[in-house]
Amino acid sequence: MQSYLQVLKANRLKITPRRKAVIDIFIRCNYRLSPYDVRAKLRRKLSTIGLPTVYRILAELKNAGILAQSLSEDRQLRYALCTLPHQHHHHFSCRKCKKVEEVDFCNFKGISRFIENKLNAKVETHQLQIEGLCSKCK
Numbered sequence: 001m002q003s004y005l006q007v008l009k010a011n012r013l014k015i016t017p018r019r020k021a022v023i024d025i026f027i028r029c030n031y032r033l034s035p036y037d038v039r040a041k042l043r044r045k046l047s048t049i050g051l052p053t054v055y056r057i058l059a060e061l062k063n064a065g066i067l068a069q070s071l072s073e074d075r076q077l078r079y080a081l082c083t084l085p086h087q088h089h090h091h092f093s094c095r096k097c098k099k100v101e102e103v104d105f106c107n108f109k110g111i112s113r114f115i116e117n118k119l120n121a122k123v124e125t126h127q128l129q130i131e132g133l134c135s136k137c138k
């Protein structure tokens, strides 16, 4: 938890009970969660929190690099804890059990060069959504 609070500070986000509670949920849960899931879990502690607030906190934590965002098959936002906020990496999520694992390898450079040559463009960022079945589920 301490290292995440430092990331909050570094991003000039105040350490509020709500932000802490959201981070805490993800520390306890290694699975991707929707804003609805997060609100359901928060309601045990913070009964008055509304969905727009949950969305806002999730977006703040995502921008700070604490949470990773993806889209599920139903095109809904899902979030998972990111333990490597300072390093370029990707996430693998299991379609069956929804577990999220970090992948600290990226060979996008080759694709980038191909795109730049083909389109005479400059690639600045990319996102990969990697899904499949985890070691247990496959």
Ligand SMILES: [Zn+2]
Binding pocket: 068, 081, 082, 083, 084, 085, 089, 090, 091, 102
């Ligand atoms: Zn991560």
Ligand SMILES: [Zn+2]
Binding pocket: 094, 095, 096, 097, 098, 099, 133, 134, 135, 136, 137, 138
């Ligand atoms: Zn699985």
Ligand SMILES: [Zn+2]
Binding pocket: 088, 089, 090, 105, 106, 107, 108, 126, 128
């Ligand atoms: Zn990459």
